[in-house]
Amino acid sequence: MLWFYKSFFTVLWIAFLIYWQIKAVDTKTTRRLEPVASRILRALTFLIAIVMLSTTRIPLRWLYLQLWPAGLWPFWLGATVMVAGLLFAVWAREHLGSNWSRSVTIKQGHELITTGPYAVVRHPIYTGILAGFLGTAIALSQVRGSIVFVLIFLMLWLKLRMEEQWMRSQFGETYATYAHQTAALVPYLF
Secondary structure, eight states: OHHHHHHHHHHHHHHHHHHHHHHTSSOOOEEEEOOHHHHHHHHHHHHHHHHHHHOSOSSOGGGGOBSSOOSHHHHHHHHHHHHHHHHHHHHHHHHHGGGOOSSOEEETTOOOOOSGGGGTOSOHHHHHHHHHHHHHHHHHOBHHHHHHHHHHHHHHHHHHHHHHHHHHHHHHHHHHHHHHHSOSSSTTTO
16 A cells, blocks of 8 residues: 555656646647747756655755655645646646647637636646645655745746736737736635
């Protein structure tokens, strides 16, 4: 049974990434694409996160300090938060359909989607991914999980800000009204 607890989060993240790769095939043609430097920075941030979460061989002992006692409660709370977050991201991805892109883009025939999970928050995929990393950090119970969560939050916040600018320039007042009525990441808060 110990193998289940040790591999649960890794298996879920791998399954999520495989799903993401498969779904990346069927999208609209890109008309405008963010600079390569921001895409590389994002890839490096995710690589750092993966390394920090998947190994205990980084020679910085403070990364492995326990923030709260490890055990079944943090594991199951973290697992619940992670699964809920990743399912929310999948729902958002499915709802976007061919408008989706892993990078900030303007698509040929780009549509502003404001229904489904996009009626709850403007960036539900980011919300779901952040919840996935938050759940991982809760279950891990170590400093490194919190650092990874903050890194991913900062990286997605930068992407979100660029995406917001592009959406405002593409959809004008329609997007401004949507942004005024709908929180960016956390319903009714943020």
